[in-house]
Each structure stands twice: as structure tokens, then as C-alpha cells.
Amino acid sequence: MAFFEQHIHDEPKTFLSKYIISYDHKVIGKQFLWYGIFFLGVGGMMALMIRWALAYPGVAFPVIGKFIFPATQGVIPPDTYAMLFSMHGTIMIFYAITPILIGAFGNFCIPLLIGARDMVFPTANMLSFWFAVVSGLILLISLFTPLGAAAGGWTSYPTLSTMVGSPGIGQTLWCLALFVLGISSTMGAVNYITTIITLRAPGMGYFDMPLTIWGLWLTAILNAIFLPVLGAGLLLLIFDRVFGTTFFLAGAAATSGTGDPVLFQHVFWIFGHPEVYILILPAWGIVSDLLSFFARKPAFGAKATALAMTSVTVLSTLVYGHHMFTTQMSPLLTQTFMTLTMTISIPSAIFFANWLGTIWKGSIQFTSPMLFSLGVVFVFGLGGLTGLYLGTVTTDLYLHDTYFVVGHFHYTMAASVLLGGFAGTYFWMPKMFGTMMNEFWAKVHFWITMIGLNGVFMGMMIVGFAGMHRRIYNPFVYEFLERLIPLNMFITWSAILMGFAQIIFVINFVHAVFFRKEKASANPWKVGTLEWTIPSPAPHYNFKEIPVVKCGPHEFGNPALVGRDYQYQTEEVAKA
Amino acid sequence: MILSYLTSLFFTQTWAKTSTSDLSWWQVMAPPEDISVNGHLIDWLFYYTTGMNIFFFVLVCAGLFGFSFLYYHKRHPKPYYTYGNKKIHVIIATAIGLAVFLAVDMNITRISNNDYTDVFANFPNENEEEVLRVQVMAQQWMWNFRYAGADGVFNTEDDVITMNDLRLPINKKIVFQIVSKDVIHSFFLPNARQKVDAIPGRLTRMWVELVKPGNYPIVCAEMCGTFHYRMQAYLTVYNEADFADWMNEAERNAVKENELENADLYWGWKWEL
Numbered sequence: 001m002a003f004f005e006q007h008i009h010d011e012p013k014t015f016l017s018k019y020i021i022s023y024d025h026k027v028i029g030k031q032f033l034w035y036g037i038f039f040l041g042v043g044g045m046m047a048l049m050i051r052w053a054l055a056y057p058g059v060a061f062p063v064i065g066k067f068i069f070p071a072t073q074g075v076i077p078p079d080t081y082a083m084l085f086s087m088h089g090t091i092m093i094f095y096a097i098t099p100i101l102i103g104a105f106g107n108f109c110i111p112l113l114i115g116a117r118d119m120v121f122p123t124a125n126m127l128s129f130w131f132a133v134v135s136g137l138i139l140l141i142s143l144f145t146p147l148g149a150a151a152g153g154w155t156s157y158p159t160l161s162t163m164v165g166s167p168g169i170g171q172t173l174w175c176l177a178l179f180v181l182g183i184s185s186t187m188g189a190v191n192y193i194t195t196i197i198t199l200r201a202p203g204m205g206y207f208d209m210p211l212t213i214w215g216l217w218l219t220a221i222l223n224a225i226f227l228p229v230l231g232a233g234l235l236l237l238i239f240d241r242v243f244g245t246t247f248f249l250a251g252a253a254a255t256s257g258t259g260d261p262v263l264f265q266h267v268f269w270i271f272g273h274p275e276v277y278i279l280i281l282p283a284w285g286i287v288s289d290l291l292s293f294f295a296r297k298p299a300f301g302a303k304a305t306a307l308a309m310t311s312v313t314v315l316s317t318l319v320y321g322h323h324m325f326t327t328q329m330s331p332l333l334t335q336t337f338m339t340l341t342m343t344i345s346i347p348s349a350i351f352f353a354n355w356l357g358t359i360w361k362g363s364i365q366f367t368s369p370m371l372f373s374l375g376v377v378f379v380f381g382l383g384g385l386t387g388l389y390l391g392t393v394t395t396d397l398y399l400h401d402t403y404f405v406v407g408h409f410h411y412t413m414a415a416s417v418l419l420g421g422f423a424g425t426y427f428w429m430p431k432m433f434g435t436m437m438n439e440f441w442a443k444v445h446f447w448i449t450m451i452g453l454n455g456v457f458m459g460m461m462i463v464g465f466a467g468m469h470r471r472i473y474n475p476f477v478y479e480f481l482e483r484l485i486p487l488n489m490f491i492t493w494s495a496i497l498m499g500f501a502q503i504i505f506v507i508n509f510v511h512a513v514f515f516r517k518e519k520a521s522a523n524p525w526k527v528g529t530l531e532w533t534i535p536s537p538a539p540h541y542n543f544k545e546i547p548v549v550k551c552g553p554h555e556f557g558n559p560a561l562v563g564r565d566y567q568y569q570t571e572e573v574a575k576a
Numbered sequence: 577m578i579l580s581y582l583t584s585l586f587f588t589q590t591w592a593k594t595s596t597s598d599l600s601w602w603q604v605m606a607p608p609e610d611i612s613v614n615g616h617l618i619d620w621l622f623y624y625t626t627g628m629n630i631f632f633f634v635l636v637c638a639g640l641f642g643f644s645f646l647y648y649h650k651r652h653p654k655p656y657y658t659y660g661n662k663k664i665h666v667i668i669a670t671a672i673g674l675a676v677f678l679a680v681d682m683n684i685t686r687i688s689n690n691d692y693t694d695v696f697a698n699f700p701n702e703n704e705e706e707v708l709r710v711q712v713m714a715q716q717w718m719w720n721f722r723y724a725g726a727d728g729v730f731n732t733e734d735d736v737i738t739m740n741d742l743r744l745p746i747n748k749k750i751v752f753q754i755v756s757k758d759v760i761h762s763f764f765l766p767n768a769r770q771k772v773d774a775i776p777g778r779l780t781r782m783w784v785e786l787v788k789p790g791n792y793p794i795v796c797a798e799m800c801g802t803f804h805y806r807m808q809a810y811l812t813v814y815n816e817a818d819f820a821d822w823m824n825e826a827e828r829n830a831v832k833e834n835e836l837e838n839a840d841l842y843w844g845w846k847w848e849l
Contacts, residue, residue, distance in 0.1 A: 249777075302660075327773045394692050470799070487605075
């Protein structure tokens with residue numbers, strides 16, 4: 001299927017060309033992985049500070065609080081709290097999950113899983129990472145500006161995010177950072193789409209691609225279409241802030257202008273709703289594959305899963321209005337958006353049926369990638385179902401902007417995506433770094449994370465239904481929320497537990513990358529997709545000979561097979 | 577050891593707090609008391625959706641945990657070789673999809689849409705029935721309320737103006753028109769289950785009818801700056817007679833005390849029908 005010859009150049013020799021300015025998709029993938037893990041740590045620390053403030057308002061943040069907030073003896077001040085939750089959201093979505101799921105797995109997996117030697121545009125790929133670094137630096141620098149970083153929430157609605165509400169330069173830098181990141185992701189997305197279309201190994205039709213590739217492909221399409229929309233909105237916001245235009249400023253007592261703040265919400269959510277699918281689609285793909293790999297059974301209805309993912313992708317572009325019900329839409333619009341939103345449950349129910357169908361009558365091996373994949377099915381079930389309350393307009397009138405929303409989107413975007421990311425990390429570790437991670441500690445990591453995250457996010461949904469609204473520094477200035485103090489403490493301690501579990505992961509990961517002596521075999525998981533036909537770690541330019549694909553990615557348990565229960569994609573399906 | 581220290585800290589702190597209040601866990605988790613005529617529609621839909629969700633999530637869990645147990649590789653070494661593309665498989669997967677869609681989604685969409693068009697977005701016809709009109713102006717970080725006063729016309733000298741103090745009668749439809757002075761806020765009455773954004777440059781509306789006298793919170797639900805969390809107002813609900821007494825006195829005081837020369841008095845607008 002390849003449209004052109006893929007040349008092999010010499011291996012880079014210097015440290016700089018090998019690890020820093022690298023054109024190799026595998027190195028860029030690893031760079032994104034480290035980048036994402038770094039920001040995951042930063043964002044996670046911010047999450048713990050937020051949780052601490054909510055459970056123990058006015059109490060100094062333990063251990064490091066005194067160094068970070070010396071002016072208040074370690075107590076998190078309210079303006080800093082607003083910065084923390086704004087930056088937590090921004091960092092987690094754009095600087096942790098996007099680089100890990102899309103940057104790292106996208107770059108690493110796409111060429112390997114479709115039998116290509118590299119991406120189509122290696123230079124754009126390299127630039128994509130370095131633009132992301134520039135963006136990350138801008139964001140981190142904004143934390144140290146005089147009035148601090150952006151503090152208007154990760155959605156940064158005007159007019160709060162214009163000069164009326166945020167006079168500091170932090171908000172401008174926030175817009176700039178996301179704009180630059182948009183450039184980075186768009187370059188990546190164009191690269192992914194082109195690579196998947198042009199560089200599939202000969203014989204690999206679209207339905208012979210692993211579902212991971214389907215997920216990454218659909219994500220890249222959404223990214224390429226909708227990130228420019230966000231970029232446009234951010235640019236207008238920068239104009240409003242720097243050049244005094246009034247796109248988002250309307251005439252009111254304290255503001256003047258002929259624009260409309262709600263316009264930004266439209267622009268933001270046209271991008272923002274696809275964004276949640278941008279984050280979850282790669283995880284869905286990875287999970288769909290891993291369930292089949294470790295149930296040792298072909299993926300149940302793989303074609304239907306791929307088509308269901310495609311229809312979710314299309315539908316995700318049509319539903320953004322459900323984020324704006326409380327801006328008082330006409331009932332005609334609420335009706336439309338509500339119905340379209342609910343339609344997403346048909347393809348979602350089809351995945352769930354197919355996921356359960358995959359493990360049905362399988363021969364399940366509970367390896368760490370499998371545990372994390374099953375975890376995704378569990379938490380995404382909760383996250384998806386709780387979305388129903390927010391899709392129906394009347395319940396949304398009560399639940400909008402409460403912690404219920406926070407719990408819901410953390411289940412879908414944080415819990416599911418993180419577990420999917422961990423599943424992928426444990427699974428591709430041997431191909432990435434040539435060593436395996438410790439299985440025992442991986443399972444400990446899984447169970448503690450699972451307990452912690454359900455405590456946190458279920459707790460959030462409960463306090464949200466009980467009436468606690470979002471983004472408040474001290475909920476207990478409200479008499480009717482005082483009864484929620486114990487629940488908030490429970491959530492905070494669950495979050496701390498979950499935070500500690502990630503230390504296990506980091507130690508396990510760093511140990512496997514740098515210190516583990518025993519090398520992984522070429523195919524430790526006994527799986528037949530193309531990346532497992534080459535040695536571990538994947539060699540320079542991946543495939544000496546471009547493989548020829550003769551069967552699908554999920555050939556397991558074929559009774560006609562002798563000696564092993566899986567087939568490589570380069571083999572004809574065994575016939576009895 | 578650290579873990580046991582942490583858990584002990586957690587349990588002693590949590591349980592100590594719980595024991596001081598005599599609320600059961602169910603009471604803690606329940607939403608604030610519903611004091612409106614229509615709030616029960618929202619609560620009912622919430623509980624109905626919850627019932628449906630529990631049903632389907634139990635099915636998912638039955639599959640997830642049941643299959644994990646039954647088909648553990650030591651218990652079930654030979655997997656069943658199928659692509660899941662037999663007719664029966666496709667029918668079952670489609671049936672599950674349609675069952676969820678029709679039984680849950682379309683059902684709650686229909687109910688919610690009917691509630692919204694017939695009740696929450698169906699504003700009382702002010703030409704035909706008598707309603708109480710209140711203008712609300714949100715600003716960083718307080719709520720301004722304005723009643724029309726004795727002449728029934730807004731933005732005149734005799735308007736009753738309050739700050740963070742909203743008083744309403746029971747058994748009367750109340751219509752709010754809401755604006756914002758600076759950034760976006762959200763006017764949220766947890767006890768009436770409703771909120772609507774206050775947006776600079778736009779006028780939004782909300783209507784409620786209350787049934788239970790008492791003191792309740794009004795909160796800002798949309799992030800509006802550093803002191804967003806302090807943007808609290810107080811709702812006092814009176815029975816009809818008490819409200820009339822309060823209103824009469826407030827109107828008398830307004831005529832006496834409003835500073836007619838002060839431009840800040842006239843933040844209201846002509847009531848828009």
C-alpha cells in the first residue's frame with residue numbers, strides 16, 4: 001500500500017541528533033512520554049493542593065506548603081487556588097494526557113503497527129515536539145509573572161479572561177501557550193492522518209489495522225479539524241487583551257464593546273466537545289485491542305467497533321451545545337442538542353457489547369495491561385452513564401457547574417484515559433525501551449489507583465448532587481455545604497492515596513528504563529501485530545523488509561493453529 | 577507505617593466530624609431541600625435516570641466480573657474462536673444499543689424536553705397573570721436585587737433595592753431578569769434546582785414558584801474571579817402576609833431613603849416583556 005519508497009538513512013550518532021533533535025518517530029514518542037509524565041506530576045501536585053484546600057480550608061499545605069506559599073505560612077491563598085485549578089485543568093488536558101495518549105502512543109505506535117519505517121513528515125514530527133516544549137515553557141513561565149498564571153478556569157470564559165477580569169500577563173501567556181500547542185498538535189495530526197493513509201504495509205486494508213490505529217486516526221482527524229477553531233478563538237482573545245478589540249466584550253455597566261462573551265463559548269465548545277473524544281478515542285482503541293490480545297480471542301465485532309468509533313467521531317462534532325444550556329438557549333436548540341447528544345449512546349453501547357463480547361468465552365490472562373483495560377471498561381461505564389444527567393437539559397439546570405460535572409468528566413477524561421495510557425505504557429514498554437516493567441508492582445499500582453480514583457470521582461459526584469458548586473475556594477462558607485466536610489476529606493484522602501500509587505508507577509518505570517538488566521524478548525505478550533515481528537526495542541527504521549500483511553490484527557485461538565495460539569499479521573490465516 | 581498513620585489520621589478526623597452532626601449518610605448525600613413547585617420534576621428525572629443507569633451498569637459489571645471469573649485462563653484454557661460477526665452476535669449487539677437508546681435515552685430526552693418547554697422555559701404570561709418581577713444584577717462579587725416599588729415601574733426613584741438579600745413570597749410566580757455588570761456569573765438557587773447565567777450585554781430570565789417559607793442560600797455557580805466562592809446571597813421566603821408587610825415597609829423606606837441624585841441608584845432597566 002505504500003505510495004513511495006521508504007529510504008533508510010544512517011543512524012544518528014551524536015547525543016544531540018539521537019535524543020534531542022531527533023527525526024525518529026520512536027524517539028519523539030518517548031520524548032512525548034517523558035514530557036507527559038513530567039506534566040502529569042505537575043498537574044497531579046496541583047490537584048492535591050486543590051483537594052487539600054477543599055478538605056482543610058485554612059490549614060497549611062503539609063510538608064512543602066511553607067516553601068511554596070511563604071506569605072501565608074503554607075495556607076493556599078484564594079487567588080492562588082483559582083490559578084491552581086485553572087492550570088491543573090489546562091496542564092492535565094493539553095500537557096499530560098494529549099502528549100501521552102496522542103504524542104507518545106501516536107508517534108510510537110502508528111508506524112510500527114502499520115508496518116512503516118517512519119512518519120511521512122519526520123521534520124514536522126520533530127517540530128511538533130519542540131513546539132510543544134516551547135508551549136510548555138510559556139505556560140510554566142506564566143506561573144512566575146507578577147499577577148500569576150491564568151486564573152479563569154481551563155475554559156477561560158470571557159469577560160473574566162479579558163482585561164476586565166484578568167489584568168495580568170499570565171492569561172495572555174496562557175492563550176499564547178495553547179495557540180502554540182495547537183500548532184504542534186495540528187502538525188502531529190496532519191502527519192498521523194497522512195501516514196495512516198499512505199504508509200500502511202502492503203495488504204493492510206483499513207479494517208486490518210489494529211483498533212489502536214483506528215482510535216489514533218480518528219483522533220488526528222478531529223484534531224486537524226478543530227484545533228484551528230480553538231486557535232482562532234484564542235487569537236481573538238489575545239486581540240481583545242493586547243490590541244483592545246472587543247470581540248468578546250459586550251456593553252454592560254463595567255464593560256464596553258459590541259461583541260459577545262457567549263461567542264467565545266461557542267467557539268470554545270465547538271472545539272471543546274470533540275476534544276473530549278480526541279482524548280478518549282486513542283484509549284478506546286488501545287483497550288479494544290488489549291482486551292482481545294489478553295482474552296486470546298479475536299476482537300468481537302472489530303469492524304463494528306471501528307465503525308462505532310467513527311460514528312462517535314462524527315456525532316461529537318454536533319453536540320457541543322449541551323455545555324451551554326445555562327446560557328439560556330431556545331428550547332428548539334436544547335431539543336436538538338439533547339437528542340444528538342443522546343444518540344452517542346448507540347455507538348457507545350455497541351462498544352460495550354463488543355468489549356464484553358471479546359472477553360466472553362475467552363481465556364483471560366490478567367496481565368497488567370489487561371487489568372488496566374478492564375479498569376477502563378468499568379470507569380468509562382460510570383463516566384458515560386453519568387453523562388446522561390448532563391445531556392438532559394432539566395437535570396443540567398441543577399447539576400451544571402457543580403462537582404457532579406467535575407466527577408463526570410474526570411471519570412471519562414481523567415480516569416478512563418489515564419488507565420488506558422497506563423495500559424498502553426505497560427504493554428508497549430518492551431518495544432519502546434527493550435525491558436519489561438515489574439508485573440507485581442504494576443498490579444499493585446492498578447489496584448491502589450482504582451480504589452483511589454473511584455473514591456475521588458464518585459465522591460465528587462456525590463458532593464455535586466448534594467449541591468456543592470465548582471471552583472470554590474472554601475465550600476464551607478456556605479452553611480448548606482457544611483455537612484459535606486467529611487465527604488470532602490474522604491475525597492482528599494482518596495486523592496492522596498491515588499497520588500502515592502503513581503509514585504509506584506514512576507519508580508517501576510524509571511527502574512525498567514534505566515536500571516533493568518534483563519532484556520525483553522521480541523514478543524513477550526505473544527501477540528501478532530506487526531510491531532511484535534521485530535526485535536525489542538524496535539531497531540533503527542523498524543522493518544528491514546516492509547512486511548506484507550495477510551490477516552487481521554486479532555488472530556487468536558484459531559483451532560487450526562499448531563504450537564501457538566496466535567498468528568502474526570504477516571501469515572495467512574491457518575485453515576484446518 | 578506511614579500508611580497506617582495516614583489512615584488513622586483520616587478516620588479519626590472524619591469520624592469525629594460525622595459524630596458531631598446527627599445526619600445519616602443518606603441525608604448528607606441528598607440535595608438541598610426542594611422548596612419550589614417544579615423542582616420535583618428535576619429530582620424525579622434524576623432518580624429515574626439513576627435507576628436506569630444502575631440497571632445497565634449492573635449488566636456491564638455482571639459481564640465484566642462474571643466473564644473475568646468464568647473465563648480466567650486456568651479455568652477456561654481454550655478460547656472460543658469467533659469474530660463476533662455471526663448474525664446472532666450482530667443482532668445482540670444492535671439490540672443492546674437500541675435498548676439503551678430507546679429505553680433510557682429517548683425516554684429521558686422526551687421527559688426532559690417536555691419539562692423544559694412546558695415548565696422551565698414556559699414563562700408566565702405577565703399580561704394575564706400577576707407575577708412578582710425582580711431584576712438581578714450580578715457583579716464581582718455580590719448580587720443586586722431590584723423590585724419595582726410602589727409605582728410598579730423599574731428604574732425609578734421608588735424602587736426597592738437590596739444587596740445580597742432577596743425576599744420572596746410563597747405561592748406566587750416570580751420572574752427574574754438577570755444581567756451582569758462585569759464578568760459572567762450564574763444565578764443558582766440550589767433549593768429551587770435552577771440556575772441561569774448572568775451575562776454582560778445579555779438579559780437572561782428565570783422563573784420560579786416557591787412553597788416553603790424559610791432561609792435559603794443563593795450562590796454564584798460560574799467562576800467569576802478570586803472571590804467567586806464568597807459570592808453568596810441570602811434568600812428569605814415569606815408567606816403571603818409576611819411578604820406584604822415586608823414589602824410595604826421596604827417601599828416606604830425606599831421613598832424615604834433612596835438618594836435621588838446618586839447615579840448608582842439607576843442600574844435597572846425597563847422591564848422587557
